[in-house]
Amino acid sequence: MRVARRAEIAPFYVMEVMKAAANRARAGGDVLHLEVGQPSTAAPRAVLDAAARALTSDRLGYTDATGIGELRERIARHYSEHYGVAVEPERVIVTMGASGGFALAFLALFDVGDRVAVAQPGYPCYRNVLEAFGVEAVPIPVGPSTRFVPTAELLEAAGPLQGLVLASPANPTGTALRRRELVEIVDYCRTTGTTLVADEIYHGIEYVPLVPTALAVDPNVVVLQSFSKYFSMTGWRLGWMVVPTELVRPVERLAQNLFISPPTLSQLAAIAAFDAADELEANVARYAANRQLLIDGLGAVGLDHFASPDGAFYFYIDVAHLTDDSQALCRTWLDELGVAATPGIDFDPVAGHRYVRLSYSESTDDIAAATDRIADWVQTRGAG
Numbered sequence: 001m002r003v004a005r006r007a008e009i010a011p012f013y014v015m016e017v018m019k020a021a022a023n024r025a026r027a028g029g030d031v032l033h034l035e036v037g038q039p040s041t042a043a044p045r046a047v048l049d050a051a052a053r054a055l056t057s058d059r060l061g062y063t064d065a066t067g068i069g070e071l072r073e074r075i076a077r078h079y080s081e082h083y084g085v086a087v088e089p090e091r092v093i094v095t096m097g098a099s100g101g102f103a104l105a106f107l108a109l110f111d112v113g114d115r116v117a118v119a120q121p122g123y124p125c126y127r128n129v130l131e132a133f134g135v136e137a138v139p140i141p142v143g144p145s146t147r148f149v150p151t152a153e154l155l156e157a158a159g160p161l162q163g164l165v166l167a168s169p170a171n172p173t174g175t176a177l178r179r180r181e182l183v184e185i186v187d188y189c190r191t192t193g194t195t196l197v198a199d200e201i202y203h204g205i206e207y208v209p210l211v212p213t214a215l216a217v218d219p220n221v222v223v224l225q226s227f228s229k230y231f232s233m234t235g236w237r238l239g240w241m242v243v244p245t246e247l248v249r250p251v252e253r254l255a256q257n258l259f260i261s262p263p264t265l266s267q268l269a270a271i272a273a274f275d276a277a278d279e280l281e282a283n284v285a286r287y288a289a290n291r292q293l294l295i296d297g298l299g300a301v302g303l304d305h306f307a308s309p310d311g312a313f314y315f316y317i318d319v320a321h322l323t324d325d326s327q328a329l330c331r332t333w334l335d336e337l338g339v340a341a342t343p344g345i346d347f348d349p350v351a352g353h354r355y356v357r358l359s360y361s362e363s364t365d366d367i368a369a370a371t372d373r374i375a376d377w378v379q380t381r382g383a384g
């Protein structure tokens, strides 16, 4: 059968590692999951209750393509309550996760042949989806010298750009842009006519004082957000975008044609998520404890070269002194230690063979066990 060139999209290797880990578990092996970036908790109680009520009381038909009005209003209120930023509910578009938001944003903003910058290392689906849409994903190599975040100088060196996709806190590094860094990038985008798409999916999971939203710096950026991470609702497949007024109708038309509407049950339930701070902050406290366990445990055996873990639940660790093939290292850790980790090549096809990403979203017991196993391995086998 004829398969379109755009279907030659690269795999999302995290999913491949998950498959290998699942195979090991099926064969009776134990697995500690440090490969996957998803909360180990269910949705907050109030969300589950709202979903149960909606199941029996609501018809659960299609909604407006841009989402239920009450949810859009609640999301807009979140911006004024949490950031002190005014967002009109009409500029909020509910999506099928941040992933649904990428598709809508990239189609609404970029034409075939446009050049859109993405950080390298960065979330692989940006470049894969852009390329599948015929948009050139222009890698911006970032590393320890710029705290793994792009700078105006690096963007300048990439030549003319129509767009920039930027995550803060980022995946795989966890690094968040300081306000000064964000302002520099927003200014660069404004003066060069580069559209900024800010992926703020990890907001709320933060270990440094309030990570700024790009909307506080410029109301004309496109922001992507999600209920998947802080709100602990990955499988509910729900997120949102905040877009400038002139983009609302184009995105709405695309959403009508592509998705009809986001999942109704999830939308009805998600309204309650904003009032579940106690539960959600307890999750963040657990991530913070896990993060400290890894810093202490891995630091003690010299695994202490990693990007600044300001937020999210990832360490992006330089393992160059252990291997020049992080994929092989991850296979060894899975086979010998039962620890699933993700090789850096998912996030950076060039330098990623020297890096491993560890996710610490699972239970503290699991993270403690994984830290011990990796530390033992590094001490006994790592040097050889």
Ligand SMILES: Cc1ncc(COP(=O)(O)O)c(C=O)c1O
Binding pocket: 037, 096, 097, 098, 099, 100, 123, 167, 170, 171, 199, 201, 225, 226, 227, 228, 234, 238, 239
């Ligand atoms: C940076 C980043 N953006 C977007 C996504 C996709 O999230 P969603 O579940 O909202 O589609 C992820 C998932 O891991 C991510 O890490």
